[in-house]
Amino acid sequence: MPVVGMVGGGQLARMTQQAAIGLGVPLRVLAASPRDSAALVCADVRIGEHTSLADLRSFAKGCDAITFDHEHVPSAHIQALEAAGVACRPSSAALLHAQDKLVMRERLSAAGAPCPAFAPVDPRDPLAAVEAFAAEHGLPVVLKATTGGYDGKGVWILESLGADDRRLVESLSGEGLSLMVEQYVPFRRELAALVARSPYGQGAAYPVVETVQRDGICHEVLAPAPGLDEELAAEAQRLALDIAERLDLVGLLAVELFETGGSAAPGGLLVNELAMRPHNSGHWTIEGARTSQFEQHLRAVLNLPLGSTEPTARYTVMANVLGGDDPDIYPRYLHVMAHDPAVKVHFYGKEVRPGRKIGHVTALGDDLAETRERARHAADYLRWGPAMGPATKERA
Amino acid sequence: MPVVGMVGGGQLARMTQQAAIGLGVPLRVLAASPRDSAALVCADVRIGEHTSLADLRSFAKGCDAITFDHEHVPSAHIQALEAAGVACRPSSAALLHAQDKLVMRERLSAAGAPCPAFAPVDPRDPLAAVEAFAAEHGLPVVLKATTGGYDGKGVWILESLGADDRRLVESLSGEGLSLMVEQYVPFRRELAALVARSPYGQGAAYPVVETVQRDGICHEVLAPAPGLDEELAAEAQRLALDIAERLDLVGLLAVELFETGGSAAPGGLLVNELAMRPHNSGHWTIEGARTSQFEQHLRAVLNLPLGSTEPTARYTVMANVLGGDDPDIYPRYLHVMAHDPAVKVHFYGKEVRPGRKIGHVTALGDDLAETRERARHAADYLRWGPAMGPATKERA
Numbered sequence: 001m002p003v004v005g006m007v008g009g010g011q012l013a014r015m016t017q018q019a020a021i022g023l024g025v026p027l028r029v030l031a032a033s034p035r036d037s038a039a040l041v042c043a044d045v046r047i048g049e050h051t052s053l054a055d056l057r058s059f060a061k062g063c064d065a066i067t068f069d070h071e072h073v074p075s076a077h078i079q080a081l082e083a084a085g086v087a088c089r090p091s092s093a094a095l096l097h098a099q100d101k102l103v104m105r106e107r108l109s110a111a112g113a114p115c116p117a118f119a120p121v122d123p124r125d126p127l128a129a130v131e132a133f134a135a136e137h138g139l140p141v142v143l144k145a146t147t148g149g150y151d152g153k154g155v156w157i158l159e160s161l162g163a164d165d166r167r168l169v170e171s172l173s174g175e176g177l178s179l180m181v182e183q184y185v186p187f188r189r190e191l192a193a194l195v196a197r198s199p200y201g202q203g204a205a206y207p208v209v210e211t212v213q214r215d216g217i218c219h220e221v222l223a224p225a226p227g228l229d230e231e232l233a234a235e236a237q238r239l240a241l242d243i244a245e246r247l248d249l250v251g252l253l254a255v256e257l258f259e260t261g262g263s264a265a266p267g268g269l270l271v272n273e274l275a276m277r278p279h280n281s282g283h284w285t286i287e288g289a290r291t292s293q294f295e296q297h298l299r300a301v302l303n304l305p306l307g308s309t310e311p312t313a314r315y316t317v318m319a320n321v322l323g324g325d326d327p328d329i330y331p332r333y334l335h336v337m338a339h340d341p342a343v344k345v346h347f348y349g350k351e352v353r354p355g356r357k358i359g360h361v362t363a364l365g366d367d368l369a370e371t372r373e374r375a376r377h378a379a380d381y382l383r384w385g386p387a388m389g390p391a392t393k394e395r396a
Numbered sequence: 397m398p399v400v401g402m403v404g405g406g407q408l409a410r411m412t413q414q415a416a417i418g419l420g421v422p423l424r425v426l427a428a429s430p431r432d433s434a435a436l437v438c439a440d441v442r443i444g445e446h447t448s449l450a451d452l453r454s455f456a457k458g459c460d461a462i463t464f465d466h467e468h469v470p471s472a473h474i475q476a477l478e479a480a481g482v483a484c485r486p487s488s489a490a491l492l493h494a495q496d497k498l499v500m501r502e503r504l505s506a507a508g509a510p511c512p513a514f515a516p517v518d519p520r521d522p523l524a525a526v527e528a529f530a531a532e533h534g535l536p537v538v539l540k541a542t543t544g545g546y547d548g549k550g551v552w553i554l555e556s557l558g559a560d561d562r563r564l565v566e567s568l569s570g571e572g573l574s575l576m577v578e579q580y581v582p583f584r585r586e587l588a589a590l591v592a593r594s595p596y597g598q599g600a601a602y603p604v605v606e607t608v609q610r611d612g613i614c615h616e617v618l619a620p621a622p623g624l625d626e627e628l629a630a631e632a633q634r635l636a637l638d639i640a641e642r643l644d645l646v647g648l649l650a651v652e653l654f655e656t657g658g659s660a661a662p663g664g665l666l667v668n669e670l671a672m673r674p675h676n677s678g679h680w681t682i683e684g685a686r687t688s689q690f691e692q693h694l695r696a697v698l699n700l701p702l703g704s705t706e707p708t709a710r711y712t713v714m715a716n717v718l719g720g721d722d723p724d725i726y727p728r729y730l731h732v733m734a735h736d737p738a739v740k741v742h743f744y745g746k747e748v749r750p751g752r753k754i755g756h757v758t759a760l761g762d763d764l765a766e767t768r769e770r771a772r773h774a775a776d777y778l779r780w781g782p783a784m785g786p787a788t789k790e791r792a
Contacts, residue, residue: 306737349397
């Protein structure tokens with residue numbers, strides 16, 4: 001069996017290991033520490049830095065293909081591996097579009113994919129660039145770091161361009177951060193279209209899901225997106241397959257989308273971000289689809305025929321579990337299992353810290369409201385215990 | 397999280413690791429070699445012999461509970477661990493009934509569980525014991541080694557007690573093998589009832605399945621057992637839960653059953669064998685039930701509330717993949733995935749040898765015949781390639 005190397009030892013690599021065990025594919029992980037989420041559960045772990053070309057080179061030796069748990073490996077390093085003959089999947093050329101938001105916007109807009117208006121921010125006069133953009137497109141505007149952001153980090157909404165906003169732009173730019181500015185899109189909700197593409201060019205699309213964010217962090221995923229217009233769902237899948245094809249992508253592609261339009265009118269789609277790896281919006285597929293996104297990613301990376309994306313239930317709801325104040329989660333774990341024997345709990349082996357993603361739960365069912373409540377109860381209880389959290393109190 | 401130690405590095409430990417990753421439970425494995433199926437995929441592997449008390453003692457240090465991938469750990473060793481305060485689940489007292497077929501038969505018969513007639517074989521005059529038993533119960537009779545058998549090994553059917561059979565009895569007994577003799581049961585088919593029991597006494601029963609054996613090896617599992625009388629299915633589940641309760645078992649219990657009776661008359665049940673661990677007849681639960689048997693076993697061992705055993709599809713068919721003559725399975729793997737994107741392939745990381753169990757495949761569907769054909773095609777093709785096997789040719 002070919003060996004797959006995954007750079008990064010987070011929960012995505014951890015869950016990829018579960019799929020690799022089933023497929024019989026040996027998975028090697030490059031982790032920063034033996035306490036990393038995936039390092040705790042893999043047999044073949046190399047300790048090293050994803051920012052070190054030497055570590056990457058030594059890691060790649062003996063791997064038949066290399067893939068990534070995150071977007072933070074410098075593009076130049078991936079190019080150097082490619083030049084040395086390492087099969088990097090996705091390639092540096094494709095991955096760049098998930099690493100640099102400006103590159104992504106330029107490429108996608110040129111290809112006619114629906115994107116919000118955007119502009120680069122010239123570091124020599126950042127304020128002038130933002131003001132000119134706001135004059136053309138109106139306020140608020142969205143300021144983004146072109147690289148390095150995740151989970152809401154690296155994104156700022158500028159409401160007024162008043163003194164505070166102006167200071168923020170100048171200070172961020174002064175720190176050397178590469179910035180861009182985008183139109184603020186009033187959206188109805190956020191969707192995600194997850195597809196896979198293999199080197200042969202085979203593509204496979206999962207049902208389009210709704211992602212519910214809170215404070216920039218994905219809290220819930222509803223699969224399929226409830227009430228989504230069939231045409232729009234098909235358009236989202238086509239759009240994601242088309243982007244994968246144009247970028248000659250190998251592996252998974254998650255396209256985060258805004259569904260625009262009022263509550264009555266039919267909506268439209270705008271691309272928000274791209275991810276080229278297993279994605280939080282696809283965790284529901286472990287139980288909710290015939291082939292999990294983790295297995296699908298491995299199949300794509302190895303140029304194996306892709307698996308069926310057929311859903312296994314009418315509705316699947318995934319809720320992220322965030323750390324609460326009490327690090328001793330085990331008693332709460334027992335409660336959740338006793339309360340709902342059919343809810344599936346996934347823990348990432350991470351130390352509990354307030355607000356940190358430490359796992360997720362999945363519920364499946366025929367009734368969306370009930371399924372959603374089951375997932376939310378489990379996630380809230382794991383975080384807060386019997387006191388439950390503000391969200392639950394709000395609902396009560 | 398509590399640490400679970402599993403003695404034995406076979407495919408059951410390997411698949412338990414997949415479940416342990418999801419639960420966030422650290423799994424430690426005692427393997428005979430780093431090339432063992434589970435050792436290839438676990439982070440915490442200790443190399444040692446399950447027959448060495450010193451190895452077992454050192455393995456158990458730091459584990460919150462110990463469980464087993466097979467029945468071959470000497471009972472006296474498990475007792476010694478228990479005396480030292482190690483939580484062994486199942487206990488030596490319970491496990492003995494899966495280790496010694498005579499002990500099992502005596503205990504179950506005394507408790508009124510339906511068993512075939514049986515008798516010990518006195519090593520001082522083995523032939524006399526077998527002849528006396530045959531005189532009372534008729535021929536053929538089944539000769540069994542009381543310990544150490546698996547996959548049809550350790551079981552001999554004596555048709556006539558002619559010269560060959562007599563030589564066999566004397567030579568087996570002469571080798572020091574402890575023997576017993578049983579009534580030969582003409583059965584309609586074989587069933588398996590899989591249940592779990594936790595230290596609190598919580599029980600959970602999976603749907604009763606039909607197991608299809610060939611040459612003493614399980615080839616197919618049909619879940620649920622097609623056309624099984626509802627009363628009989630409930631009786632099988634009750635029987636298994638009752639055995640678990642009586643033996644104060646913790647973990648999984650698979651009760652292999654004969655369904656007796658003609659094709660028209662309602663059948664009855666007879667207990668064939670017991671296993672106290674994840675069992676081949678339960679591999680279908682990975683995709684086919686809300687909680688896999690591997691997760692369920694861990695939950696029981698840790699005294700966590702048990703998970704839902706609800707099936708996820710109308711029919712699930714599991715077929716074992718045996719090694720063929722050609723060890724290069726990868727091209728056949730590709731074919732199987734391309735042929736049926738929804739079939740799930742599980743490989744155990746074992747070297748391919750003719751007739752060796754190297755994996756299994758699972759298919760799910762609404763139509764039993766079609767689902768069964770999908771699983772059989774995948775398993776046959778993985779073994780034989782385009783020539784396919786004798787079984788397929790027979791069907792053609």
